[in-house]
Amino acid sequence: MPKQLKTLVVGGGVGGMATAIAFAQHGIVVDLVDIDPQWKVLGAGITITGPTLRAFKALDLLDEVSTAAAFSKKVGLYTQAGDLIAEHAMPPLAADLPAAGGILRPVLHNIMSSRTRAVGTDVRLGVTVASFTQDADGVDVVFTDGSNGRYDLVVGADGAFSAMRGLLFPDAPRPQFTGQGCWRVLADRPAWLDSGRMYYGPDRKAGVTPCSADKMYLFCNTPMPGNPRVGAEEGIAMLREILAGFGGVIATVRDDLGPDSAFNYRPLEAMLLPRPWAVGRVGLIGDAAHATTPHLASGAGLAVEDGLVLAYEMLAADSVAAGWHAFAERRWERSRLVVQTSVRLGQMEIDRAPSAEQTQVFGAAVAALAEPI
Template sequence: MNQSPRPIKNVLIVGGGIGGQSVAIALKKAGYEPEIVEVHPEFNVYGVGIIQQANALRALDAIGVADEAIRLGYPYGRVKLCIATGQQIGEAGTPPIGRFPSHNGISRRILHDVLFAEAQKAGVNYRMGLSVERLNNQPNGVDVTFTDGSMGSYDILIAADGINSKIRSMVFGEYKPNYVGLSVWRYAFPRPKTLDTGYIFFGKQSKIGVIPMTAESCYIFVNSAEGENPYIPEDQLVDKLKSYMRAFPVPLVQELIEQVTDPKLVNYRPLETLKLPAPWYKNRVIVIGDAAHATIPQLGSGAALAIEDAVVLADELQKTETVEQAFANFMERRFQRCQMVVEASETLGQWEVLEYSGQSLPEGANMGALMGKTTMALTGEI
């Protein structure tokens, strides 16, 4: 990327997740001075995996880390869609884009480390254990008071602080995440040698994905409908996850069941979406990633969208005359694409809820077709 000729320089990024670190790398390489504040004193990324489709890899390449992510992950082709006994009924996922494979499975921790290492190499400044207490968002800059009492003035503030974004509430008011009636259970395992690509098995009351994560490891996700979002005590997590797995007679799932032993390693969470109406900016604050458009993992694309946001925002800031126009152009390039993913994921989630509760799907509902159409659209230029 070229050095920025723009007068704006100092950028505060709130949140050091996938979106925050990606935009920091992109901006630092473009000649800006981004600073990340992260509320946690140290990163503690949970140890399951994340699916990166070809468009995610293309965006990671734009910030210089796709090859490292592929080297430390597990590239594979399209995901095999199967019934519970293992018989294949279709396949899903973006087709390859250029040299990028359909998918790269990677550990979330490793992806985080790859981004962190690149950001450190580029010279991004991190301030850990810190958040924003107050801000004064003006047409030409943002004055910030941090939670430790320190203050700073920035040309731009980028909110990348996730689905429960505090900055979003400060600037746009309250938007509550929408619980979709589904939950996800995840657990990591050594990779069975037969696991050569990603698999999703569709059952009557849940679905299970088995996804390679590195050459040595994989993870599973189980989607289930838990009704009114109940609290599940830790001492029930192992048994419940195993009972979902037992409903899938396919050997790939059966051979993993007895390896589920540690409740602390069962990652259980309800699934929520959030759609901030356009525009995602006001004066000099702009919201990206899950803070603006959180989706459920039905299309494995939330992080991909956050990385794409980072690439597009840095691109527009570099080539556009004013910040306001750059933000407007960013919205033009991002809003519909992100809405498309969140809405298609919500629809897929609603169909799953109906299916798992024994109800019939609306006429014409076709999960494979909706997944195919949406992931194909994601191969388009950003």
């Protein structure tokens, strides 16, 4: 494989940025386009697991992430009322890694976007791919601003509702609603809260994750029959009702909810694109290929890993098509595990499965994800 692949990354989320950074580590500076002219990020906080921290270390981002994040070596499991069920240790994957924790989404975006630009990536915002054609030697791309370019490799990293997926595979499945919605609220972190906590209700689960020295986020997965739209005005009232009956720190956050509370809601949707994930020189990574729900806190982590693995496989292969094939083969089982187990855990919550059964399924998946990528 030529060492200087002219590469286009479509999408500036964590997967696209990880790809740009990983390729730069191999001496390949890429072009990156993102449809959002402000390159902003939505959401409160994000859980970062051991495997994700391992990937950040490989990208030389661990020190910056560690400075901004909040880490712990345990997680507490509680009844809905707030009574402790058990505390589970979360040992680090390696001696030079933290165990797990959380970080504010905008902070992580700033860390990764700053590095993406620092490694020389040509970032263009408010622009994406309008169309492309490819031949044996390259890909001709027409952008939405009327400009064009020719590339050796095109990487679609534009998220769960990927336009690149639609261009590449017009008949591909779209993410499907799983029956649940996820609520997140950014809140002040009490000084005594030293680890994440999960509270098991009859058909829903809520929890808190510290994500900085003074902030945490509350999350709640709950059944949302009919997949209703949730507007900003009624959202807080709906969330108060959903969290009724929860005790502990969940009750504290619930009782403090008001018109100015920073919250977001999204329906939980999932999709695992059958292989192949590429046609010729153009392929998909991250949520564009394997969109998941947050039950294993691994969606963003998978996307970061994808960037690392894609760079390695492309440089090891004797052609771009072979690199895409090797990438998909290497990532398939891990992606399948995350998507299918996450959806299963969500259904267990809806079905009111005992918390011990949910914890067993969760633990088995976490152990598998600790294996090398």
